[in-house]
Amino acid sequence: MGERQRKLHGIMICVPYQGHLNPFVDLALKLASNGIVITFVHLEFLHRKLCQTHHANKTDVDLFSEARELGLDIRFTTMTDPFPLEFDRDANFNEYWETMVRDFPPLVNEFVGKILASDRDNMLHFLVADTVYTWPAAVARKYNLVNVSLWTQSALVYCLGYHWDLLQQNGHFPCNDEVDEEIKYIPGIESINTKDLIAYLRQSQCESVISRASRLQFEQGKMADFVLQNTVEELEPRALSALNNYLPNYAIGPLNFSQDLPTNTVTTSLWSKSDCTNWLGSKPPGSVLYVSFGSFVHTNMQVLEELAYGLLLSQVNFVWVIRQGILGDGATSVLSAEFQDAVKERGLIIGWCDQVETLSNPAVGGFLTHSGWNSTLESMWCGVPMICYPIGFDQPCSSKLVVSDWKIGVHLCEGGTLHRENVAHKIQSFMNGGDLERLKQNAERVRKIMKNAVETDGSSKTNFDRFLKDLEAKIRAQN
Template identity: 75%
Template sequence: MGERQRKVHGIMVCLPFQGHLNPFVSLALKLASKGFAITFVHLEFLYRKLRDAHHANETDVDFFSGARELGLDIRFTTMADCFPLEFDRDANFPEYWETMARDFPALADEFVGNVVSSEPDMIHFLVTDTIHNWPAAVARKYNLVNVSLWTQPALVYCLAYHWDLLEQNGHFPCKDDVEEEIKYVPGVESINTKDLMHYLKESQFGSVPTRMMRLVFEQAKTADFVLQNTVEELEPQTLSALHKYLPNYAIGPLNFSKNLPTNTVTKSLWSESDCTDWLESKPPASVLYVSFGSFLHTNKQVLEELAYGLVLSEVDFVWVIRRGILGHGETSLLPTGFQDAVRERGLILAWCDQIKVLSNPAVGGFLTHCGWNSTLESMWSGVPMICYPFEHDQPCNRKLVVDDWENGVNLCEDYGSLDREQVAHKIKSFMNEGVSGKNAGRVRQVMQNAVEIDGSSERNFDRFVKDLEAKIHAQN
């Protein structure tokens, strides 16, 4: 069999978090739809969490069963990480990622090696999350083309890519209590130091996230291709600058890619509540949706001030408060009497289908932590945002939403503690007076145009596929 007749097979490994899982599943379907064979690798503990959340058996949580019925060559499998299944990874986050950074590369090496040796008639390539620290070495060892998927905005990638430049200019580690404008990073016209990722800050120096991300971006520069889950028209300057350093393709928003096999299997790691009936009892654009995402923790002061602020605002709202948001062992999340105070105008949920809620006509705003998935979903739905970022990429995302795209407002002027009176004023003016969101429709149209057949993201994806095939066959 000639080289060009051999099936090309992608081995895909994402990070074990909801915000990474969603775009990875969409990318797997896009690649399979282009004729590639795909093996999608899930960590065993996450697979069990998914199955338990939906009281499902093994066949019920295969993301790709529908795609296979349509003839796509896409497999779903699991592998172990460094801990037993019963180990609480969320409650022991630093220990978990310290160990993963040290020990998981060997497991990944063994897993990929077994896949390659078991399918000798295929040409293999690797697709992994940029935040993994092992793909460069494994790709070299097995002579695999190395594709990196970045699940945050290009702005964050660009800043981390130029980590050494920040260090040379005294902005790594960046002083927590000093605000300065940075205007020397290629592709970034200007950014205030308060909007940098938390792992670049002085208070995080030496922490697990800082050490991991430094290592990750030292190795990321060796990737053969970088896929960006963003839209070319939204970050043109940054993407153009990055393209001078590496093959870089804006193919987002992946979760809204068109012409893919319908995925009827939920990817949610939590059991979802349906609030459609409640929303449909409310007037158009009258409800504020509140959620701080699938991963980060906050503190009781934030929840209490936000709760009292919602009471004082007199605005209808849906508030998602997932289990564990205050850390483990904390059971009392809201002030006594809060739910009685809001009665019919407030709905508290443990989890929901966020896209379904945001696309409901009753929802007129989103109070968000500015995680990138949440940001993309809100913009896609044409819902303006009240931004309250926590850490990681979220301050950068806030800058894009509020300062660059004018598609939202800040909940407060710094990232510190909340005041209920200020929260109430911001929510009331935002929902009742249309303080922001003037560009929500424009941004939504830009995103929707990008995923059309002739849109920028689809053109970029087709260009990536062509370049990937050429690279694979040249290397094999």
């Protein structure tokens, strides 16, 4: 087979959480839509969870069977992690990631080697791995693979992680939890308050497994051949421009709204969805506050109670997603029957839903969010202003972008403990106050920027096409 006829083959391995799985699947579909062969690797426990949710416990389900019927060459396989299927990875988060950092890389190494050895078509292989992993550079180097890193958070967070050494030199890693000052020396970041830093840069978390793994991941990430950013060039121009000085960096987001993406071909939700359409249809336009803390973060009963009674006191209509496991202890009944009776006319409490479908509903006028990056992008795409209550990880940075940079949201509280009266006041003023019109105008402006980015001549589409060209040139030169 001639060199030009050899097909490109991407081996894709993502971090096993909803917020990482969604953009990874979208990227797989985009790559395959451009003629690239994809092997999508799922961890077995995550695949079993998806099967239990959607396929009545069948475990031989191929997530990409519909995509292949559309002519896309996506192979699907699973691999093990270091734990048995029954191990509760969410409830034992620290133990899980301590072991993943130590024991998962040899498993990946062996697995990738088997995939390459089984190639009968003499394809040109490359690796697409989540930036959060600490092993891609070593695996890519061992097998002479071009190393593509997909970053599923904001470019602002990538800038902070990339310049970990600068933060350390200036005394901001570890950052004292009580310090309140502006940081103005990070390339690509005009100014950021210490209160808005990634949670794992703080003194209280600097010895956590996530803090240690994150430092390692950014060091390894500097060895990537390409970094794909699930953001939009026009929304984070300074950060992306600065990063371009250090590595081949492509803003191709929001991935799940790409125009060339085949729709409804892969089921990725880890929970069964409730349909809110009829309930929302009974409410006036813009009158409903959608409340969700996303797919992963845990909180405590005190926060949920203050939020619950804040919603009750506010008299605002709301849809509240309380997923199973949000307290981190397996509890399934979170809110009292008394509370649910008190709000049954104007409050809908569900376990999960199609978030984009809900945010797109005309009845929804705002989103009280934990500021996860996927949730933030989806709210922006739908033009819905946000009340931000970041809980951890990268969420303070996303909240900072929403409130300070783009001015499409407000903070639920400025740190400290939640109080129901303050929650009620914030919700009332947000949904009914004079600032809402300004927030809506700004949200509509941001929505148009995002829509334009994925159009044929938009920045994200142009950047993705440039990435494909650069990727092919790099792979063929390397082989």
